[in-house]
Amino acid sequence: METISKVKAFGGMQGVYxxxxxxxxxxxxFALFLPPQAxxxxxPVLWYLSGLTCTHQNVMDKGEYRRLAAELGVAVLCPDTSPRGDDIPDEPDNWQFGKGAGFYLDATQAPFAKNYRxxxxxxxxxxxxxxxKFPLDMTRQAITGHSMGGHGAITIAxxxxxxxxxVSAFAPIAQPSTAGWSKPALxxxxxxxxxxxxxxxxxxxxEDGHRIENLLIDQGTADSFLxxxxxxxxxxxxxxxxxxALTLNMREGYDHSYYFISTFMDEHLRWHAQRLGVFASTT
Structure with a gap:
């Protein structure tokens, strides 16, 4: 494993590997923020899965999670959204498929099955x-994501x-098998x-019997993809x-962007922290 960068923030360490x-x-x-408690x-660790066209870096640059994650003592792990490289099959002119659009599934069809896993x-x-490699308590994991990553977070859970x-999500693709921008990819x-x-x-x-105990969703009413x-x-x-148990917050006037995500990131972090057994500063 190669360390690409490590930067101190809020007493913790933001790394890219x-x-x-x-x-x-x-x-x-992938990116990983370790709070000072580590x-x-x-x-405990919160996974964040990003959306279409994104990498690990979008939430790292615009998600505004480090201050509260450091206070709560929760690590934030941010994978990439798809395989990368010159030899990876892709459709460069299609932002809803290929690199940046792995949909958090294991492909079964050629030529994608080799890499898109x-x-x-x-x-x-x-x-x-x-x-x-890191001081993470894997008995206390939570997961969230945005859009395609929200779909990934919920299905993985x-x-x-x-x-x-x-489990939580920002503007998840709720039913990708029938949605206009995900059905062709599937x-x-x-x-x-x-x-x-x-x-x-x-x-x-x-519908097929899979269950989770709780789910928090935030969705903007001005989201053009709604x-x-x-x-x-x-x-x-x-x-x-x-x-x-679902909490669905329809946020008036908010769109699909990271302005929306960063606005409600603290609420999601506190919500997860309570369920991860982190009780300090969660009110």
Whole structure:
């Protein structure tokens, strides 16, 4: 593993790291903020999964999470959104597919199946690497994400019951198997058999019996993708039928950007901290 950068912030350390991934068969980069408490003991960790066109860096630069994460004693782990490299298959003119748009799934279709294995990368390889290299308490994990990353956070939590103490999302793609900007990607990654898509669709996973204890969603009412791509009411209905405790905040006038995310980042951090057993400064 290579250290790309380390910068002190709020008494903690913001790092960026690169490693050769056996899962994605390319070099992968991730960001990790360690709060000052990590110098004394392992700390709980919040995963943040980014959205379409993003890398690990977007939330690191614009998410405004470090001050409160340092106060609470929670690490924030930010993976990339897809495999990278000159040899990785891509559609450079399609921002909804390929590099930057891995959808946190394991592709089964050529030529993407070799590298686009973000589900296994997140849940296995990066988890094991982070646990080995950093002072993280992997018995206390939480997960969140934005847009495509919100989709990823919810589906990963649903498919790994008990692993995450809490789950949240900013403007998640609630039902990617029918959304205009994600359905074509699922078909290219997973094939034309739509039954295979269910394994990466939050509402359909819930319909098929997968459960999480709680879920927090923030969604802007001025989000230009709300009605075609995101549709949180579908997830709200699925949670209601399944008895999943969902808090859905429709934020008046907010859009899809990091201005929206950074506005409500503190609320998500405190919400996760309470469920991770971090009680100081969570009111």
């Amino acid at each position: 690169r490693h050769a991934s056996t899962t994605c068969q390319c070099d992968m980069t 110098e004394q003991k392992p700390v 973000m589900y296994s990368y997140i849940t296995q390889e990066l988890s094991e690497l982070a646990a080995e 649903l498919k790994n019951p008990g692993r995450f103490k809490s 078909e290219k990654y997973l094939g034309q058999d739509e039954s295979a898509w269910r394994a990466y669709d939050s509402t359909l996973l819930i 009605n075609d791509g995101l549709r949180p009411w579908l997830l709200e209905e699925a949670c209601k039928k399944a008895g999943i």
